[in-house]
Amino acid sequence: MNEMIAHLTPALPVILAGLLAAATPWYGLRKAITLAGPLLAAAMWFAVAAPGTYGVIEVAGHTLETFRFDATSRLWGLVFIIAAFLNALYGLHGRSRLQDAAALIYAGAGVGAVFAGDLLTLFFFWELTALASVFLIWASATPSAYRAGLRYLVIQVLSGVLLLTGAVIHADAAGSWRFDAIGLDSPGGAVILIAFAIKAAFPLVHNWMTESYPKATPFGAVVLSAFTTKLAIYALARGFAGEDILIQIGVVMALFPVFFALVADDLRKTLAYSLMSQLGVMVAAIGLGGQMAIGGAAAMAVASVLYKGLLFMTMGAVLAQAGTVQASRLGGLWRAMPLTALFTLAGSAAIMAVPLTVGFAGKALALTAFAREGMDLVWLALMAASAAAVLHTGIKIPYMAFFAPPREGGVDVSKVKEAPAGMLMAMGLAAFLCVYLGINYGALYDLLPYRATYDPFSYGHVISQLQVIAAVLAAFALLARLGLYPRPRPGEILDVDWLYRRLGYGVARWGWLMTDRLWASMDNVVMRLGKRAAARLHETFSPIGTLSRDIPSGALTIWTGALLALVLIVAYFAS
Template sequence: MLEFVLPPAFLMMFGAVLLALSRPALRPLIALATPLVTLYFIWQVGDGVQQTVTFLGYEVQLVEGSNLRRLFATVFALMAFGGALFAFRQSKWWELSAALLYAAGAIGVSFAGDLIVMFLFWELMALFSTVVVWCGGTERARAAGIRYAIIHLLGGLILKIGIEGLMIQTGSIEIRALTLDDFNTWMIFIGVLINAAAPPVSAWLADAYPESSPMGGVFLSAFTTKTAVLSLILLFPGQPLLIWIGLYMVFYGIIYALLENDMRRILSYSIVNQVGFMVVGVGIGTELALNGAAAHAFTHIIYKALLFMSAGAVLYRTGESKCSNLGGLFRTMPLTATCGIIGALAISSFPFTSGFISKSMISSSAAGEQLALVWFLLVAASAGVFLHAGIKFPWFVFFQKDSGLRPKEAPWNMRLAMILFAVACIGLGVFPNLLYGLLPYPVDYVPYTADHVITQLQLLLFAGLAFFVLLPLMKRTDTVSLDVDWLWRRGLPWVMERSDRAITGLRNLTTGLAGTVGRLLYDLMREKPYRYFSSRSPMGQTAIWMAVLLAVVVLLAMT
């Protein structure tokens, strides 16, 4: 008999509701305490199924523990605490409450023991992440939130179709490794990839995240895509198709981030790029690759949140998000600039930062499996990451030209959150075993070898040189980069409008022709003098007599 285990996601949900109902003076305490209490209970969850309940006639597994699940739930709780610390003095209570419910959905997916529980928490994430987007408070945020909700409802519907089909086909709702050998598993695969921002449905991320509030973007950067990575590890490890999907995501993110002018859109496209590395690791499917995907998801949440905090602090103080309107902010926001640079170095896999100890596991696993092309592309992509996130973001926001802006440094709670996450980026880079000990498989990997360190430094130095040589081409203007979402945001309405006009014209033409033919027949058959079928016309009389004679012949033949 299973012992009762309080689901950690329920604790986060309870805290979110309590925050909404409590007095304003207590809300900061609840916002900060809830993730820490949840983190404690995360580490009380043992391995295996810990809690089952009956739902719609099914025995569902509400909580199942493992190293992998605890790893993701841990970083989700840490992210909820860091985000709450960054936001609690500036965000409205409903934004904080929605963000904690969003985090609760991610933790619920982490511990979901079957597909039904996973789907329920999946939809909880979709609902409250939409609310976080809407908390941007602008007309653009409202429209982006609607588009965001439509995409995630579509993804949830596809996932639900696959789960229901699999239940009918196999009678099982267990979360296990699946193969792409039937319609149902393909639907689950597609539904998960939509949340991972995989092409062609990836533009929702860069469309919605930059429209959130300066604080909301920090939460949005962490949960949706990383729960999708966890789901891919659990459901489709070693699926070769994921290697090529991941590589597409890697270079898609780099190209669009290099073209972009808005600092938070740069970071949003960078999320797609970094998730692509994780997807490649899942596709390779070895223990080292899966460890690398999980480790990179952990480190990515921290350094990407740090980058969004830095950008959010700039946006909060200046009201500007476009790189062409920023520059020179290191003079009055030195701590924000320093933390942003640390996050940029971590995402670029600079030695002694967290990205260095995680991303290299994925490329090393490709080399170990003799995937030379994959290894080469991953290494080339690392240089591209340094170009768009490692240099472009801090250079154009904090340095380049003097924009004339002299904003104050970020508020103390924002500074404290950035410092904690910057320390985490460096601490994990210096002491990698702190992370390696939490990974799902035993780690026999040493990141700090002379060959690896020198190769990475050379790569980053040459990428930096290329950036400054090509700096005139890197400067952005106030332009719009067309993405795949143009097909359904602009192209599809245009096609539907033209189709409606064509159908309306065809209907009017058909109606007109039918009316003309009807009137002609009516005129022909009307009984008027000298009409063809009138009994008073010679032809009409002939027709009548022919009919009479034919009737007589038929009667004679019958007798």
């Protein structure tokens, strides 16, 4: 240990708190621990005086940089710590020890991954996020959640394995394990990019998110929404800033989920798709590169942690209190949960990027970067995607849950109670942050990796954003009145998960059947052809033949002979 561990990574108290929570059966003490962990981490964050690399550990002949505190990582780290605290607050009433522990370990792993200075440390925490978070899905304890969790785990672990593979290749070529700009030129870069792409829910590999988040527990989905994808955005920003291909992917990623978000019946599924769309904007901004775009992506990530977290919290509260988040069974909940409705509206405003909310400050920066670069079409597409976000999230979530007329056979509003105090506190705090950072946007911009000289509150910007929002609202009201709005109804919307859940499964089954038949017919043919020869062999080697049938050692003896022949042949030709 060349440099004594002066500053430990802030991940440590969070993970330790998680482990402690796992071992603490007393409810009160455990909750104190879950709150104390993030607070301690925040204290450690503020204790760092100057950027630099701390917490260097020597393990197995490798130097692990566990705490790299610089312009990029400090922002994400802080946001993750705040999110961990909000989540702990939100989970105050939760009785599940497993979830408390998993949430903290998962959050700690996210923090650790952000502060990782080298690829090995990154890999370690990367895998830890996967392993810890799956329990938040499994905690739902339904068979379908179990299977979704399994699929989630498989793809997340795959991401980790790819990361390790790519890292090894990259480090081999670059001669260093440092996690800096990787780029696609370097060998291994592509493999690492795929690893990141999985966690960032790129199109075609996004199903783990849209499938598992709605299956997680109310608390679990909140926690899940905060870390994994934002961690991937961080990793992309650090490793692949300015890779052109990300722009195209980002555009597709921003537009593709719009439809799914609009028609999904499960409101948490809507949120998952909407999250994917937001991530698409960030990915495109990272692909653009340059200080402003990266800053914009960072600001959006911060904003997204806050308002997406807030919306998942409110929907979690609805699920916990009303028993469902199916749009087709909800409506009129404002009567029972007025405060939750208020906070939902705050979150909606933020995701709509209404001026004076954090969403506005974030989105403005990212989209303006495109405009300044003269990438008009990309800009237009992303603008359209964010206009659609107003529709499919900003309006749909609060309207369907709270303000639509109650449904026939849906949730009986009179039996629903307002969310418990802990949840309300967490939602309130998140809503406050959404608005506070929107007004005092300087505080947010100061944390960005570059000094923003951009002022989002120019007349042109404010008015144009208001025009978009108002137009979408009016269009929604009009079409809903005309009955042209696709009203939610229960049903499964096919996504690319069909490829593996149906097609892949079907193909595998079909292949299995076919091979079975093939073997049978082959057997037949071989039997007929080989009958005479076999009979002869049998006559000759009868004792051995029976021996080999009864005892597998006979077969192995043949293998031994074959191997001997192989070695002999190799040796013969080699010299």
